Amino acid sequence: MLALIPLLPFAGFLVNATMGKRLPKGVSGGLASVAMLAAFAVAASQVWSLMGMAPEAREINQVLFNWMATGRFSLDMGFRLDALSAVMILVITGIGSLIHIYSTAYMHEETDADFARYFSCLNLFVFFMLLLVLGANALVMFVGWEGVGLCSYLLIGYYYEKASASDAAKKAFVVNRVGDYAFILGSLLLFWTVGSLDFVTIGQTVKAMPVETSFGVLSLITLLLFIGATGKSAQIPLYVWLPDAMEGPTPVSALIHAATMVTAGVYMIGRNAVLFEHAPITLGVIATVGAATAFLAGTIGLVQNDIKRVLAYSTVSQLGYMFLAMGVGAFGAGIFHLYTHAFFKACLFLGSGAVIHALHGEQDIRHMGGLKKHLPVTYWTFLIASLAIAGVPALAGFFSKDEILFDTFRHGHTALWVVGVLTSLMTATYMFRLVFLTFHGEERFDPATVGAHGHGGGHGHGHDDHGHDAHAAPASHAGHGTHGHGGHLHDAPPAMALALIVLAIGSVAAGYIGVPHALGGHNALGEWLTPVFALENTQQAPPASLNAHAGHAAAVEGPMAGDAHAAEATAHGTGAAHGDPASGETHDETALELTLMGVSSAIAFLGIGLAAFLWIRNRHIPDQMAQSFSGVHRLLLHKYYVDEAYDAAIVQPIKAFSIHGLWKVADARVIDGAVNGAGALVNAASSALRLLQTGSVKTYAAGTFLGAVLLLAFFLWR
């Protein structure tokens, strides 16, 4: 049954890939969506049966076949559903289905063949993502890990005739590849250290090992795995591909940024929670990198003008939060945020897609404004999702973000907490800058574009920049269509509206699955996930307590707290100073949590207020600020020049090395080609003889000889 979940989208891929060209759009799009919905249904039924089991025994395994068996190394092509992967498959298939449905409307202007190509890639993408999540060992996960990279490449480069799109696709792919190799290197090392790649076995074996207080092999393994995660999940230093990835169609951005791909790194760390807990050094790195990424991406997001780019940086920033959570040992909180983020980020991206759709490809928020009354459905759903991401109380983002910040603070990472809170302020600010500039204020969009559509309804109106040429022509003869601009803007069609509304509801409701104890809830999600992290922890606690402080022996109380504290104890060793962990949810903690909640709520409202002040009331202030701090502004606008730095430091040297260095030396044909190549072509008969005299063979022979001499010298004089 488990295998059916990934196989359904795969079947959809096969059908669309092989005969999609001949299928009408309704069939190919419908088929892909139905495959997704069916996968969702199967996933739901499997999770349902998982819920019927005892908390400690929640695990469904399915082994398809033995993949590799070499001596002591045996590996199954196996799937495993547990509490953690259950959350993931529901997110992937659920939100994935909505994105598929949305796409049927969004992509309706493509030709039949392109439409089928799009949906086959989309299905394949989901297939690999499900493989990644359900894989019972690191290698099956890696198949999915590489697969999503490949599919993201195909989807980001979907509009391949656009140079920026195929560049972005290549960038995503190559950057991901770097991460992938760190991942596989880590897995190899893991295998040679632990002797297995099955996640459960890894957990059990590592449990018996001491926590590494100084840098050792576990730290190295986890660091490598984490580098892999930075590639997939767009963290420093490998985040550069994600903002460019919005060159793909907008629903693809939603899929990549919300439900799949970028969550892979967070999931992988959660999957190997025990392993990472045994490497406190790596955890420290993860927390720091996460916080730094959250902050830096937030600052960049403040000044970007492309609606999707702002959202992209907000994704990078929110992923930073998740890594921060992972790094401080609050695995449950990280996964919680992953799950709520999926709803509101998907909603935001799809909402931005609806805006772009309505404006025929316009993505610059400076050319929007006042869309509130034209696009009511889009506006309200976008607003709700923005409130959620900003962390306004009672919406999904509030609960999850708050849990992360609380755990960070409670574990003594005050500095990281401050960074987190500042980021939270920025999040609220740039999100509402986006809302206000897009939907409020005066209408700044180009009337011609809109008018063109009003009158030239038959013309294809491309979006996502793609097809600008296609509607350049109608725009030119639409001079008479400029009257009452805006009146012709039309809101999201039903399929798109449906997805938006469902996701907006999710952005509100999703958080209630994890209402903290301090607010009278009982953190159902945390409890649900507990066995995954805590089962691994119950035995892990003793060495941790030995290691840190003796009074910590009874760390098996409130499960989440227990596991977090265990990690904490290992991470700091001086944990005794702040609170007795064994006493659980004390009054003090509740009070602390409520205080922190108050702070973050205040921050959220402050950010929104700031945005309102700057971009509704006093629009001249941001411009003035940009001018008086033009250096900073330019730095942010150019994203700290990281792309340029990478290009100069890595890409160009490799190219130069390859062109001017190695190739010239190593490929003598280049040197002599100009001299004798032309001549050789002219006179075929004599060429064989002439070649005797060319530099070429001489060069080669000399090279061979030199190599031989060096080698022999080495042997004789070593």
Added chain:
Amino acid sequence: MTTYSFDAVIPIVCVILAGLVVMLAEAFRGRGEKMPLGGLAVIGLVGAAASSVLLWNRNATSFGVVTADNFALFLNLVLVAVGLMTVLITAQTADRDKLPAGEFYATALFALVGMMLMVQASDLLVMFLALETMSIAVYVMTGIRREAVNGTEAAFKYFLLGAFASAFFLYGVAFLYGTTGSTSLDRIGTIVASQAMAPNPLVLMAVGMLLVGFAFKVAAVPFHMWSPDAYEGAPAVVTGFMSTGVKAAAIAGFTRVFLSALEPMIGYWAPALWVIAAATMVLGTVVGVQQTSIKRMLAYSSIAHGGYLLLGLLAGSDVGKASILFYLAAYALTNLGAFGIIALLGSYSRDNDNLRDYAGLWHSHPVLATLMALFLLSLGGFPPTAGFIAKWYVFSAAIGAGYYWLAIIGFLSSVVSVYFYLRIVVMMFMTDRDARPVPAPVTGIALAGLALSLAGVLYLGVLPSQVIEWAQASVATIF
């Protein structure tokens, strides 16, 4: 004792006979008469495969100089696969390229004889004979399009440099004979082991010279220079043939000599091979990035793959040896598939092997483009293809043997190499077809060959256990 038993040479004899029959058939063929020459070759190859299977686990030897241990038999099967693929593709391209089919098949079969003998040789002199048999046949195949300038040029260069390298090899054999009084690997091994602490300088010279000879045939840096030219100048079918067959045979000989007779000297040759392997992986990929001819690009890629194979050789353990065998099988199937497609897309007047020629291939030849993409992904080491498992296996052997840095260099070069495989995929799928003529459609027997190759690539990627088991059994019984 089965010293005078003929068992061990049966697979080789099958191929020799097939070669002779093809040559005679060609000689007596009337002008314009059609003859199933390829079919005759196939019969011989199937015979070789069947006898190899039957000899499995028997450890037969003949004349004291040829052995049919599982290691050799496994590689025989790989070589037979190389031969079969070559015949199937040539069946379609021979007429188009005006190749003399009879000569071509016969030469290819004789080259295979050399390769199989090289794999089975347990005596250095026999190995040298095998090396020469293989090499001379391959020189001929490289220049078989006599009217093609670059083909002739390539063959000539290859020949000159090959002769040069053979001399090194032969000197190495002579030095070893001079110090040990034997050319038998077993005997040399015993003597070398007894003086491993304070080796005779002549033995060190011999090790160095043999290293040069093998490194040349494997196309390892800095002895690789012939290979881009030879690979580019030869017809694509031949390039596929030599980039897999010659490489497999050479690596097999390399492994056998250096991990049996010369294993006691590992402390001496391992550092040198370390440098060679690292340089080979790096140069193969980095220079490959700049190529615009797909044949030349894959030539550099195959240099890099040689480097990965050396990694397995360096690891030296049973895992390492088994990983070499698996890697060779996976690489042979994949590379033959890729070169097969290049061959099929060429035409008599031009090779169509420029990157631009592949623009929009997806629109004109969707099946070929998909197959090519899968082969390239396998070369790049993507799961779930053969290339991934092979790389995983080799790298895990290297890490297990403590070669961390080499594994890291290998990984990095592998990351870079994806870039140029990807360029071809981009060209095929994400570029619009320009005005260039569309190559002829591909049908029938060649397509069947490609399908077999693809089946192998996927089988080794998804269900590799069985083959891995065989590879392990192959190295378990011997050296």
